[in-house]
Amino acid sequence: MNDPSRETTMTMQERSVARPGMCLLPKAVLRIAPRLLAMISPIAAIVLALFISMLLLIAAGYNPARAYTVMWQGAFGDLRAISEVLIKATPLILIGSGLAVAFRCSIWNIGAEGQFYAGAVGATIVGIFITSLPSYLMIPLVLLVGTLLGALWGMLAGYLRVRFNANEIVTTIMLNYIAIIGTGYLVTGPLMDPAGGKYPQTARIVEAAMLPRFLPPTRLHIGFIIALIVAVILYLLIFKTSIGYAIRTVGINPVTARYAGIHVERHVLLAMAISGGAAGLAGAIEVAGISFRLYQQISPGYGFEGIAVALLANNHPLGIILSGILFGALRSGAEVMQISAKVPSVLVFVIQGLVILCVVAFGLYRLHSRWEPRPEKE
Amino acid sequence: MDTSAMILFVQTILSATWRLATPMIYASIGEVFTERSGVLNIGLEGFMLLGAFAGFAVTYFTGSLALGILGAVLCGLIFGLLFALFTVTIKANQIVVGAAFNLIGLGLTGFLYRAWFVNKAQGIQAFPPIDIPYLSAIPFLGPVLFRHNILVYCTVPLVLIAGFVLYKTAFGLAVRSVGEHPKAADTAGVSVSLIRYAGVLIGTTLTSLGGAYLTLAHTNQFVEGITTGRGFIALAVVVFGRWSPKGAFWSSLLFGLFYALQLRLQAIANITIPYQFLQALPYVMTLLTLILLRGRAISPKALGVPYQKSA
Secondary structure, eight states: OOOHHHHHHSOHHHHHHHSGGGGGSOHHHHHHHHHHHHHHHHHHHHHHHHHHHHHHHHHTTOOHHHHHHHHHHHHHSSHHHHHHHHHHHHHHHHHHHHHHHHHHTTOOOOOHHHHHHHHHHHHHHHHHHOOSSOHHHHHHHHHHHHHHHHHHHHHHHHHHHHHHOOOHHHHHHHHHHHHHHHHHHHHHTTTSOTTSTTOSBOOOOOGGGSOOBSSTTSOOBTHHHHHHHHHHHHHHHHHHSHHHHHHHHHHHOHHHHHHTTOOHHHHHHHHHHHHHHHHHHHHHHHIIIIISSOBTTOOSSHHHHHHHHHHHTTTOHHHHHHHHHHHHHHHHHHHHHHHHHOOOTTHHHHHHHHHHHHHHHTTOOOOOOOSOOOOOOO | OOHHHHHHHHHHHHHHHHHHHHHHHHHHHHHHHHHHTTOOOTTHHHHHHHHHHHHHHHHHHHOOHHHHHHHHHHHHHHHHHHHHIIIIISOOOHHHHHHHHHHHHHHHHHHHHHHHTTTSOOOOOOOOOEEOTTGGGSTTHHHHHSEEOHHHHTHHHHHHHHHHHHHHSHHHHHHHHHHHOHHHHHHTTOOHHHHHHHHHHHHHHHHHHHHHHIIIIISSSOOTTTTTTHHHHHHHHHHHTTTOHHHHHHHHHHHHHHHHHHHHHHHOTTOOSOHHHHHTHHHHHHHHHHHHTTTTOOOOTTTTOOOOOOO
16 A cells, blocks of 8 residues: 555545544545545645744744734735736746646646746747737737747756656756746847847837736736636646546556556656646736736746645646635735835745645645656667 | 966866855755655755855854854754655655745745844855865965865765765665665664654755855855755756765766856956856756766655555
8 A cells, every 4th residue: 555656546535534533424524524624724724824924923023913914905905906916826827727737747847937938038029029910919929929938948848858867857947047047148138128228128019919908907917817717728628638637647657657558758748838838828928918028037936936836726727726816915915015014025935835834734735656757768 | 368377267167166066065965865765855945045044144143153054954954854744754745845845945044034134244254265284285286176165175074974874884775775665674674764864854954054055155144045056956966976975976066167167257258158158057067967867867766755654
């Protein structure tokens, strides 16, 4: 029973039935309890994480009540605050649900940050240099090119993995640095705004490439709706299609998958393409919806935060919509907290890390899997 | 460039190589023990930041470098225990927990730094370079090998001791067997959990020390995100060094060389390559080395798999 792959195939129900103490409960409770627990435990994790962070705030000499009040108001105080939360949730939902596909395949893509940059670069180039298309062609084109570049950047790591057996954790991290440094080169070199003085940024994209905003005067744009649609599509892909089934099988046990006639390498590449594409789309939407141009630090770490977003929701795209909004709220609230209560906003990283640990501690997230299911040679 | 300038150029690069490799040497040799015992800690970057901050903060408030080092060691042990609790005892997914520690390392050090040190005089008295008598006077070799600080010199005994412990002692045998075949080790009476706790703690403590080197010797202050990916590169170094302390040592030096080249070439005024191309050098080289290593990197068999005792 120490085969890790078998462990993952156990459903939540089977696992709780297996716990001796729960045998005394009536069947109905047995059926509902695991689901209830699955819903409550992320909330309990957040509460516990906020409690530990409160101790940290006290230790550092801040007033936690004031910090959290300001944070709450910063996230949900008025319509503008809420729209900012959703704007920040947009890339997180996209990246998170893309990563869910890779993680379900046991491909540890840490490279969403770089894939986000790749998408932002693609979108910017299209948005600057193609000037004569109408909006209804321009916007799809911008988003498509961003998605494609992100997918290619992701597939590069996938290719290194299936062809050279290069560990994807290491390669995706290296590709992050290369993408970020490459963006730095572009915005200070070939793509630098000729009219912008010495600022390391590109020119603005054309008007036709900008995403429409639907809740004026806020900045909320249709990118949020796109993110919701993508999350639903990826949910259907993972759980309702044979491709998703194959991807999950590869993730649970690549050897079994191969015996079942599944082309493992192809699905690893596909999972990397999907997760890279989603991150690239997020980068394109950030450019076309918010920043309208490319600059050095266009991502404040969305790619890394997306990992936590996906894990918190146990790699379930519908749950990721919620955890994405939660993390968007944490980030948005933390920024206001820094300005109004002078509490450093980096606290939000501690809260996020603690949320993950608390979810883990509650025992619901035990996705055992081989780190490196080696493709068999010959 | 004439010959003497060329020699000087090479000498500067080589003497910087060892210094720049040092944090990676500590972290990667530690991680060799962790991974050899079957646990993968991708949180190295976070642990390195924690060590860098703990070392700096303790030295700042006490004025003692020795206490700073002790602080970094304790910090590595405490957070390492937490990491081991989650990965070994709770048997959680190691990558998930590692990712969480990266976030916590980044957030906690940034938060405390801004809370305690912003708007203060920020330097400490760093470890001074020690010139080895006579040897440091040798032309070329002297500056390259014998004019470093104590933490740089310590990497040599470290790699020797690590190699001895891993390959010549009962403990080392236990570590290796637990990482290859935990069930067999368990049957033979080795406590898998205990050995993995030890493997994790050796790793986090040495990584923390590598971080402290950055704030106590390499520079004399803490900066947010001071590790700039060195923890991640240490992970690649372990693979490249094929999970042996000696391999980790030499691969770290190789990456130190990439860093040194990059910094040095940036400093040359008349060079026409955009500096970002040089900046990307260590990362591109990491990718290339992984490609060149195809198939030869055989990881410990049980790496990343929590051990479940059968009932």
